[in-house]
Amino acid sequence: DESMTREQAVSGFQSHDPTERTRGQYRSLSFSASRRSVMPAWVIDKYGKNEVLRFTKNAALPIIHYPNEVIVKVHAAGLNPIDISMRGGYGAATMAMKRDPLNMNQSGSEFPLILGRDVSGEIMECGLDVNYFKPGDQVWAAIPPWKQGSLAEFVVLSANEVSHKPKSLRHVEAASIPYVAATAWSVIVNTGGLNKDNGSKKRVLILGGSGGVGTLAIQMVKAWGAHVTVTCSQNAERLVRDLGADDVVDYTAGPVEKQLQTLQKFDLILDNIGGETEKWALDLLKPWNGAKYVTLVTPFLHNTDRLGLADGMMQSGVTIGCKVLKHLRKGVHYRWGFFAPSGPTLDEISEMVDAGKVRPVVEEVFSFAQVPQVFQKVEQGHARGKTVVSVIEDQKE
């Protein structure tokens, strides 16, 4: 069933060979019977600074609760700025609502919590409805923030969040891509409306091109034929040009908006920086042309943390509503962008990687023992691409 598409698998197309089924059941039984109930992981037991990180050999081994779930053995994990924020309690109110009670301990607490949003690894076990994957498949995934993360030996995910990893990448390279790629795709394609069929000749501005999301976003829109302008520090110019940036503006050399105002106007702006940028960025869009500004820096989770779910959502609704209207009057579109987990999106990225259109930008690889240093590194900022953790040393592939 190698050739089965995700659609066939999802629509219930499956082998009716009874031996196949029996083998599947036997496989999962033998695996469950022989396996331990604990695994090594980095966990936190409360929110705080780096000191809350704790290594344990006794984290609960994840189990399959739903027939569409898979267990992935983690070979490499990736960290993102959201892991640093979540270590400090960011998003806790929203995540509490999204978390699956079946995957939480009896007290209903989220602790011990495992961070890490990217995984590259191998399928160990599949729920009975999973046809698209089988044990042994090499996969990657971006793990939604309300699920247990990848700084562990195993992670359980829904099959629709998982994708076959690009064949051309080693696990440590692959783990640098899923979360930022799924985010870039969500903001560019779903929110920004730019894709491979309409990208050519579009002018795209990426504010903050040198980090995780930026380095991926540059390559995606470039592959779709757009003209790309990037802002970054001077010492990142070479990197972003290598990734395909056409124009590069050094934000450390004086007011960046002044330099950008001298350029032709844009069809799409992706903002990875936020803060003051909103005050001037929308003036750089082509008015009355469907041009969009999408920002990844939103007060959404902060509002629910601060005000609780209902009031927080209401506050966010009012804020975004006002901003959208204000800019609509000037003929440009203002949007908030969010990460969205999606296996099918990663399938597309996987193809782009194997076709040589997107490459991983790995700044540094740490070992599993060095996880606290990884948090320190990511927390310092100034990322140039991604920082990853090698959980199992890559075999020669």
Ligand SMILES: NC(=O)c1ccc[n+]([C@@H]2O[C@H](COP(=O)([O-])OP(=O)(O)OC[C@H]3O[C@@H](n4cnc5c(N)ncnc54)[C@H](OP(=O)(O)O)[C@@H]3O)[C@@H](O)[C@H]2O)c1
């Ligand atoms: N809403 C969501 O669902 C969602 C999802 C993913 C990410 N995000 C957010 O999106 C942002 C980007 O994520 P990321 O993973 O790409 O972060 P990252 O890897 O930390 O990258 C940020 C990059 O921006 C550069 N930078 C800092 N200040 C800048 C400025 N004023 N102008 C231009 N570049 C600047 C940094 O390098 P230098 O400081 O050396 O210049 C760094 O390379 C983060 O705030 C993240 O939290 C939101």
